[in-house]
Amino acid sequence: MLVTGASGGLGAAIAAGFVAEGARVLAASRTDEYPVPDGVAGRVLADLGAPEAGETLAAAARETLGGLDTLVAAAGGAVKGRVDELPDEVWDAGLEVNLRSAIRLVRATAPLLRTSGGRVVLLSALSASEPRGGHAVSNVGKAGLAALGKTLSRELATDGVLVNCVAPGRIRSRQLDRNFPSEEARAEFAAAHIPLGRFAGPEEIVPVTLLLGSPANTYITGQTVGVDGGMAWGI
């Protein structure tokens, strides 16, 4: 399997979860500044803002794994700013990483996934269905990702490829810890917006991703599954 964003909070947890289940995992990240989990079958570096990144990762999957049974697209991140403020350059860069890179990646890996009758899991966000003002680019990109997943689930169904999205609410990771650096800030946000009353740990994204991304999933496709502790903007 291939996991993008495997050096980040959620991608690393997912890659480690699949390694623990005995999967051969190719871990992708932009740079080698941050580690990927022990036990992966290989690591590939590619900036998903670059048009050729999808082909680069597909070629690495062919070379390292001899094919591809599962793709988990976990690279990306929130982009701050309002619709009426952001210039084209910010939209372009943010949509490249959060949406277009996934389009290119599934296009490049589709032949491998068709051959294996594989599974695809795209990391969307609660903000795709419940956008919050001030994060315009990532809200739109993640909503696009959910539409991409649904569309692909229909286009690839006859090849036995099942495609789903996982939509985190607030899960501890590098980017989350940048935005909520203190326990106090996290507790205040959680009390206002998360019925379960806390942020999740990165390991809490793993069970649903393991299910959706493995052969154990035989009949769930075209869905977005929230992992958000019931989060809503007003509780």
Ligand SMILES: NC(=O)c1ccc[n+]([C@@H]2O[C@H](COP(=O)([O-])OP(=O)(O)OC[C@H]3O[C@@H](n4cnc5c(N)ncnc54)[C@H](OP(=O)(O)O)[C@@H]3O)[C@@H](O)[C@H]2O)c1
């Ligand atoms: N954490 C949450 O609560 C939350 C909520 C909603 C959605 N999400 C989504 O979940 C996914 C994982 O987020 P995270 O919280 O785990 O973030 P994170 O800890 O900041 O990790 C981000 C990962 O994405 C990679 N990445 C970023 N830009 C890239 C690029 N241009 N090319 C290639 N790789 C790139 C990073 O690689 P490097 O280490 O090499 O930079 C890193 O592996 C993202 O799609 C995010 O939008 C997370």
